[in-house]
Amino acid sequence: MPYPRHHRLTALAATLLLSACGGVPVTTAEVACPAPPVPVAAVVSPAPARQRPVVAAKPTAAPATAKAAVKPAAGTKPTAAPTAKPAAVPDAEAMAAGMQEAAAAMTAYDAVVTAVDYRYDGTATSSTTTQIRYQAPGSYRMDVQTSTMPMAAGSKTLLTIGSPNVKVKAGGILGIATLTIPLTDDRVASLNHWTPDHLYAHTVVERAMASEGTWSVAGTASVAGTAVTMLKFTTPANRLDPMIAYELFGIDAENHVRLWAAYGGAATKTANGLLYQFTVEKLAVNPSLAATLFAF
Secondary structure, three states: OOOOOOOOOOOHHHHHHHHOOOOOOEOOOOOOOOOOOOOOOOOOOOOOOOOOOOOOOOOOOOOOOOOOOOOOOOOOOOOOOOOOOOOOOOOHHHHHHHHHHHHHHOOEEEEEEEEEEEOOOOOOEEEEEEEEEEEOOOEEEEEEEEEOOHHHOOOEEEEEOOOOEEEEEOOHHHHHOOEEEEOOOOOOOOOOOOOHHHOOHHHHHHHHHOOOOEEEEEEEEEEOOEEEEEEEEEOOOOOOOOOEEEEEEEEOOOOOEEEEEEEEOOOOOOHHHEEEEEEEEEEEEOOOOOHHHHOO
16 A cells, blocks of 8 residues: 655655655545445434323224124144344344454455545545556556545555565666665654564454454445445554554455545544544456566
8 A cells, every 4th residue: 555754855856756655745636535434323203292081982882784703724823924023133243353364365365445534633635546466476567547646646665564674766768777665664664663574464354353352343435336234343452553542444245445534533623533444446356467576
């Protein structure tokens, strides 16, 4: 996913190289925060209007010609009225386990992902759309397509899980040079200082499933025309950042993650409390990828 933030670089080439990780904090063209799924409000039926009591009428004798009630034939039982079966309650923990299994089975993918990043105090925002290719066990390549920093388009980033550095190239003629930057450097971290290796589908799922917390079903949504079920994960001490109050995972019918979002608590000053969100616009699972994609 893209990772916005840079400062302290004095050369334009370095600035463009760092744009591969999502650009820099944007204050002049902030992206509107997508609203979190809104639970359906309970439908309350209006109270019935008050009516005057009705005086009971005297019983009228049944006419002599009235037919006697027909008794059921001997040996037959009256048929009971059918009762509706209660709706099945979704098992959120089972769905989360299915999400983990789907992530483990995905040894490669080619996706187009849009990520939005919000500084917790509401002072900066960035948005980037990136083609991300993954090859097991932990190699990622990100090619930026669009960004709130226009000069970031065309930049490329290589990341290997377990490596302390990332490699970046700027777009255009400045892409001849390659810059190696530590993951811990603020210039490649998110606006809230989250390092990029923590912001991929595999790593967010792995971290959540290894954490103590509560899973629940938060509703349904649509991501790029794909129906997803929203799973909410709440933990008292989030491993990525204690500032995170809860996370949302949008999974499709095959349990693949199509959306991930992290929301802050009361101290967060962004709209709806949203801190970071990525949505998967396109996804090809387990394609054949050339090894040359993950080296430059």
